Amino acid sequence: MDFLTIIQILDSTIRLATPLLLACLAGLYSERAGIFDIGLEGKMLMAAFFSAAVAAVTGSVWLGLLAGIASSMVLSGLHGLASITFRGNQLISGVAINFLAAGMTVLIAQDWFKQGGRTPSLFDQGRFNPITLPFAETLEPVPFIGPIYAELISGHSILVYLALLAVPGTWWLLYRTRFGLRLRAVGENPAAVDTAGVSVVGLRYAAVAICGVLCGIAGAYLATALQAGFVKDMTAGRGFIALAALIFAKWRPWHALYACLLFGFLQAIALRYQNIDLGAFVVPVQAMDALPYVLTVVILAGFVGKAIPPRAGGEPYVKER
């Protein structure tokens, strides 16, 4: 394997890790506030469709992004209504949202575009195009550093950089602001937050709303940057890999970045090689597909460091019993 191949694999790692990272951070806000969210997949899918559809119709990818965020937030609102206001089962609500998105996207796509549940392909301004960072071309001939800068760091769409910036942003918001402290507290001990005179319901809705925004960006990235248009079920389980990454990261922002890069790397390898010949034995591509899930189960089992979710996660808050 030569240097350029490694650069290319790492480059595609970053591109594939971006939607995972955005969805993973989305889940982080929600779950840190005590709202389990297995509907990340559905929200991404809904956003992917609406961003591609609006971008295709208006020709503006930014309007598409807004539409994607809005649609994802509608589903977030539904999840909030079910799990915060009506104290329903958060897991069941997440399952319902996944199916709702899987069905509605194809239904609307067929009604609007009549192309078998997909949107028209996006061109030019309808997509987030790669950005060339300053000096990328001048630096390219420089050995080692040049290709790394020009290929690996430069040349991604703006959403990739946004996702990477969201990591320190999330860390700062959660650990260095009053809002973050309260958000984390509401996921651990909502009664204490309530006693302090802060609205549990308000905080949880805020967390779910942030989750919707980030899932919306993740979905828009899939349909308008990674690919050029929406196709049926295009999230292909990424929402669940993001969920796995979130557990793998034990609900911490920086670790979420590492986990998503690792899972993105696995996807990049699986995309490039069918089977990996390690000499003694061959690793089948299916093993690469299954690895994120297997790793997550191992982490959940607590054999390699225990993953302990926020204490009040999954439980609706009742003010008086």
Add this chain to the structure above:
Amino acid sequence: MEKMPHWADVILIPLISLILAAILSALVILAIGEDPVAAVKLMVQGALGSTYGWGYTLYYATNFMFTGLAVAVAFHARMFNIGGEGQAMLGGLGVALVCLLIPWPHWSLALIAAILASMAFGALWAAIPAYLQAKRGSHIVITTIMFNFIAAAVLNYVLVNLLRPEGSMDPATARFPETVHLPTLHEMLAPIGINFSRAAPANISLLVAVAACVIVWLLIWRTRLGYEIRAYGHSETGALYAGISPVKITMIAMLISGALAGLMAINNVMGEAERLVMNATEGAGFIGIAVALMGRSHPFGVFLAAILFGFLYQGGAELALWTSIPRELIVVIQALVILFTGALDNMVRMPLEKLFLRMNRGKS
């Protein structure tokens, strides 16, 4: 004092939830420019208007009875087994191995062996998440989701690399031998003079599914184990004081649940396809969630809900065939049913409880 009578809890709430889901579905059909009334007529005609339609409706219903029961049994122990899909996939592997590796003299022997194998494989796939939940406290929902994906990868590997016949490009096993062919409803009903459609895939597994409903009912409400499962689901600490082992109940409830989900394979793999293909389950494991929620985790409710979803599935296929409404409409309806009967249960329940309280106060 009871907040509301038992019948309201069992019948009224699911019914209102169902009506809400139906109204929203009708609005969706209206929004995409089709006529909901005509759509319902077409669905009834397509799913129930002929023995062919009934054959498909009952075939789908058989699948959903198994997966619905699987989810329901886990619900009784207050666990959410979202892994029915993966367990059913592995059940299919068990059936395929039994049918391909052993030369059976008669289908009845093969069916018994297939039942045992599918249950064993399904239970095996549920065993690891169950063990991790019982012993290590890993959340069963997350682990069973992960095991769905792992099951898909395992099945993909086995079909592509191990069970695929020489020279075939299709990731599927060879066709099962003729001797393990299960009698279809056509073959079963012809001797007593009923001419049932020859093309429909409904088969003897339907009887196994109905028997499973009865057995699960006996298990949950008429045995000591069933009592322990319900007690544990009701209150873990209460069960603990009564000397019921949480580890034991978690394991047993999940093993039964996985076995029931795996059992679905005798219908879709052995009864219909007669070979194992990729994605043989077609999401039936997830529909089990909707079925169990609607059936209020009661085997009879599951039976009715499974038939309703069988009708929706077959009716939806007919809609996709004759109108511009895609099959995904069924996925939307399924989502709405899960939403209203599961997640938004309190939205229906709270006003009703208030209503009944007020009525009772008026009486006394």
